Amino acid sequence: MTTSASDRLEDVLVQGDANPIALDLGPGYLGEALLPTQSVANAYATVLADLPRAALGYGPELGPRPAREAVAALRGVDSDAIMMTAGISGMLDVIACANRSHGGTILVEAVSYDLANAVFRDHGYKIARTRPEESDPVRALAQALELHRASTAFIYLTPTLGNPTGRTMSIEQRNAVIELAQRFDVQIIEDDAYADHVEEADRPLSLAELGSGLETRDHQPLVIGLGSGSKVLGAGLRVGWLMAPPEWLHEFSSRGQFRSGGCANQIAALVLAHLVANGDYSRQARRVRHVLAERATAFRTGIAETSEGLLTPSQHWAGGLFDWIDAPNPTAIERGGELEGIRVYAGTRFGEDSRGHLRVAYGTVSAKEAHEAGRRIGALSTNPSTTTTTFLEDQ
Numbered sequence: 385m386t387t388s389a390s391d392r393l394e395d396v397l398v399q400g401d402a403n404p405i406a407l408d409l410g411p412g413y414l415g416e417a418l419l420p421t422q423s424v425a426n427a428y429a430t431v432l433a434d435l436p437r438a439a440l441g442y443g444p445e446l447g448p449r450p451a452r453e454a455v456a457a458l459r460g461v462d463s464d465a466i467m468m469t470a471g472i473s474g475m476l477d478v479i480a481c482a483n484r485s486h487g488g489t490i491l492v493e494a495v496s497y498d499l500a501n502a503v504f505r506d507h508g509y510k511i512a513r514t515r516p517e518e519s520d521p522v523r524a525l526a527q528a529l530e531l532h533r534a535s536t537a538f539i540y541l542t543p544t545l546g547n548p549t550g551r552t553m554s555i556e557q558r559n560a561v562i563e564l565a566q567r568f569d570v571q572i573i574e575d576d577a578y579a580d581h582v583e584e585a586d587r588p589l590s591l592a593e594l595g596s597g598l599e600t601r602d603h604q605p606l607v608i609g610l611g612s613g614s615k616v617l618g619a620g621l622r623v624g625w626l627m628a629p630p631e632w633l634h635e636f637s638s639r640g641q642f643r644s645g646g647c648a649n650q651i652a653a654l655v656l657a658h659l660v661a662n663g664d665y666s667r668q669a670r671r672v673r674h675v676l677a678e679r680a681t682a683f684r685t686g687i688a689e690t691s692e693g694l695l696t697p698s699q700h701w702a703g704g705l706f707d708w709i710d711a712p713n714p715t716a717i718e719r720g721g722e723l724e725g726i727r728v729y730a731g732t733r734f735g736e737d738s739r740g741h742l743r744v745a746y747g748t749v750s751a752k753e754a755h756e757a758g759r760r761i762g763a764l765s766t767n768p769s770t771t772t773t774t775f776l777e778d779q
């Protein structure tokens with residue numbers, strides 16, 4: 385029997401599976417070993433048994449009350465300030481659409497999440513980055529605001545375990561960012577996808593919490609916070625939430641999309657509520673933090689063994705999915721790795737010029753594989769042919 389192209393396409397069930405690679409430290413999502421499959425299966429069964437009409441009906445525009453209360457409990461905020469969503473990506477799209485009248489530029493950090501920028505570009509925005517030479521993120525943002533003040537629609541930031549750097553802004557930096565947003569009268573969209581990868585006791589207040597009650601001069605919330613279940617429960621649930629003042633949420637949720645479809649992901653919002661209530665969400669977040677830390681240690685040990693000091697993590701491991709590794713020749717290592725069946729990304733993908741960093745993601749490899757990948761990537765960095773290729777390319 386012959387297989388047609390469309391048959392083969394139907395075999396592909398997971399984004400990226402069409403292009404498999406042996407040691408994949410590229411993608412920013414949880415692999416099978418880290419997914420809470422049984423908990424989620426139980427939660428769906430319970431929700432469907434206990435609340436069939438709610439589970440399969442249109443939900444309230446802001447999301448079912450138990451889900452809003454569950455997120456509020458997780459974050460220690462008022463449930464009236466929470467709207468359930470179908471994840472951060474979709475909400476970035478809606479917010480980008482809603483802000484079109486405000487200006488044509490979105491300010492992002494010198495390196496930032498590439499696919500958020502893809503969403504913004506879909507809406508015709510230009511992306512303005514802060515200067516990479518400025519190591520203080522607050523000063524960098526102030527300079528960029530000064531430069532683009534007339535055209536800025538909003539600032540997009542991931543202040544907790546950011547993608548790609550894994551950096552977390554201190555509380556002082558967060559307060560300073562809020563002050564800047566007030567001074568320049570610009571809204572901040574806070575992408576808090578990785579908040580649960582930091583233990584609650586160590587997690588600084590989010591920008592959305594710090595800015596709650598503050599408004600821009602045209603009465604928009606100074607900060608809109610976006611959260612996601614993707615990096616704890618799995619991206620397939622497509623569940624997340626938005627944090628903003630209740631009055632604004634009522635207006636926002638009256639957009640045609642929510643009036644027509646109700647809650648953006650009703651059944652998954654109810655599942656999330658169930659998992660928070662029975663403690664599985666917190667247990668799973670703890671497990672994810674623990675396993676990712678083991679993988680990071682293993683990879684870092686691997687590069688230390690073979691890279692002769694050429695590859696070094698840019699900071700202590702603080703959690704999250706990503707490591708940001710100082711590398712003299714990242715584009716050549718990315719290419720060399722691919723040839724050896726190892727995927728890591730050069731910083732260029734996130735806005736960096738070709739000298740600088742590798743982003744390594746620990747979502748889908750075991751600790752043993754991470755160690756092996758670290759050793760081989762480390763060896764590649766010392767390989768003169770890799771270095772020469774980059775040197776020529778970087779001229």
Ligand SMILES: Cc1ncc(COP(=O)(O)O)c(C=O)c1O
Nearest residue numbers: 412471472473497547577612614
């Ligand atoms: C910073 C950041 N924001 C958002 C997302 C996507 O979130 P969601 O799955 O909720 O759309 C990702 C996924 O990689 C991410 O790294």
